Amino acid sequence: MNLEHLKKLLTSFGPSGREDEIRNTILELIKDRVDGYKIDNVGNLIAWKKGNGKNKKKILLDAHMDQIGFVVTHIDDKGFLRVEPIGGIMPQVIYGGRLNFNGVIGVVGIEEESRETFKKNLKEMSFDNLYVDVAGEVSKISVGSFGIYDSYPIFKGNMVVSLALDDRIGCAILVETLLQDEKPYNDVYALFSVQEEHSLIGAAVGGFDVEPDMAIAIDVTDSGDVPKAHKRVSMMIGKGPAVKVMDSMSVSNPKVVEFLKRTAEKNSIEYQLEVLPFGGTDAYALERTKSGIPTAAISIPTRYIHTPSEVCDLNDADKTVELIQAVVKEEISL
DSSP: HHHHHHHHHHTTTTTTTOOHHHHHHHHHHTTTSSEEEEEOOTTTTEEEOOOOOTTOEEEEEEEEBHHHHHHHHEEESSSEEEEEEEEHHHHGTTOOEEETTTEEEEEEEEEEEHHHHHHHHHHTOOOOOOOOOOTTTTGGOOOTTTEOOOOOOOOETEEEETTTTTHHHHHHHHHHTTOOOOOOOSEEEEESSSOTTTHHHHHHOOOOOOSSEEEEEEEEOOOOOTTTTTOOOOOOOTTTEEEEEEOOSBBEEEHHHHHHHHHHHTTTTOOOOOEEOOOOTTTHHHHHHHTTOOOOOOOOOETTTTTSOOOHHHHHHHHHHHHHHHHHSSSOOO
């Protein structure tokens, strides 16, 4: 994994619906190493490399560019903001933290008319009793302004701690795949999709456009290796990419799952299987596109998803790159 590329991806602004900066970052990294690319009507970046196989198929590899975020819903007469989350964010995660509205930094506080009210609001925390203090820079903000966590990447050996690993780690894996010099066997279409955290609209549009023979969504998943973790989650960081069997929104195509397992075993790539009792990915939208696309997902086990400090193991990302590189070189028979 190229750490400089990953840093650029992790620190590029791009909440759902405002992906221009992250799209430009990705395009700058890949534009000279692909056979073609386009930006579609909803803002997806689709890049492709043509294969040279006799019986080649069209493979769509998806990773969403957007990150969870916030949108300003109200500004009071003293300049304090109220916000609504974009994506699944618990209010407890942001209290006392900082938010970044494209360069304007705000601190998240809570209403406290009295000690009793303060205790009650802490216990019953919601976006209704939280506010954001931008310390006099309210003139640069308006209702409808988009923000993200004010956080940054930290690299600790094989581990990375950062905002937006969901799903910039997936984007980094696709970038590394596209930068390979070797020609793939199959035609490879990389879909850097918009608005996964909000509506899955990017994957639905991109899948309809490309109409591939097979699709693989690359995203993060939960990790069950922390104290008192979810008892029905078995994925662990450091144990390789997780081939998704199902989550709460979709069941992976069994033929694609078996193809991924065979390819990993053939190339001696460590992997694990994922069954997630909650959540979902772009795979849900891809499976439902047009007449149906055979789809599965490959996930990177990640701790503290949707917080300012997500954690994953870069070895898992590197093994995912290996698996994807093997997939695009394989003759596909589903």
